[in-house]
Amino acid sequence: EIVLTQSPATLSLSPGERATLSCRASQSVSSYLAWYQQKPGQAPRLLIYDASRRATGIPARFSGSGSGTDFTLTITSLESEDFAVYYCQQRSNWPPRLTFGGGTNVEIK
Amino acid sequence: QVQLQESGPGLVKPSETLSLTCTVSGGSITTYSWSWIRQPPGMGLEWIGSIFYSGNANYNPSLKSRVTMAVDTSKNQFSLNLTSVTAADTAMYYCTRGRVEYGSSPIDYWGQGTLVTVSS
Numbered sequence: 001e002i003v004l005t006q007s008p009a010t011l012s013l014s015p016g017e018r019a020t021l022s023c024r025a026s027q028s029v030s031s032y033l034a035w036y037q038q039k040p041g042q043a044p045r046l047l048i049y050d051a052s053r054r055a056t057g058i059p060a061r062f063s064g065s066g067s068g069t070d071f072t073l074t075i076t077s078l079e080s081e082d083f084a085v086y087y088c089q090q091r092s093n094w095p096p097r098l099t100f101g102g103g104t105n106v107e108i109k
Numbered sequence: 110q111v112q113l114q115e116s117g118p119g120l121v122k123p124s125e126t127l128s129l130t131c132t133v134s135g136g137s138i139t140t141y142s143w144s145w146i147r148q149p150p151g152m153g154l155e156w157i158g159s160i161f162y163s164g165n166a167n168y169n170p171s172l173k174s175r176v177t178m179a180v181d182t183s184k185n186q187f188s189l190n191l192t193s194v195t196a197a198d199t200a201m202y203y204c205t206r207g208r209v210e211y212g213s214s215p216i217d218y219w220g221q222g223t224l225v226t227v228s229s
Contacts, residue, residue: 032212043203043222049215087154091214096167098156098214
């Protein structure tokens, strides 16, 4: 079973600052990693898939990078609506399953 | 615009079966994968299982003995049954659409979620 570990658990930043979120897999997942944003009371929203491809309608300030076991979600300049919880997710082929990381809470400093 | 809507009881007694249905509108259920994902209050996301229109399903090993998913293409719906529930199954349950043509099988559409509480 592949485990995804996100760090830090909480990131305290001010609007306009750069956010760097990490997701580490317990074994290689190639580039099979996605990122989601979740705001209170809402369902998650897809941001990035296949490690670095932005989903439809996602602003360019969001970018993803990495492959193998180490991945990064970068928000170049935080806007007020970006303060939320972020999850990474991977797909395993055998056994077929999806796995989520524990999340990073990006909060206003 | 694709929309997913969960329906089912919001309260289930311990040891009973949780049953939810997801109705898909704005698109056909005969493509993509369809999954249930849950989130206990204040906690992270847990994948329950995924199903294709063919009926082929994969389940989370930790829940596999208690989970059954089904699809009804005539109604554009898919469903979840979770047996022998306990308080640990209390969560927001989301029905979702997955894009298996991409390596990460990203979830691009989510229902609004339905809160299911297990309590007597």
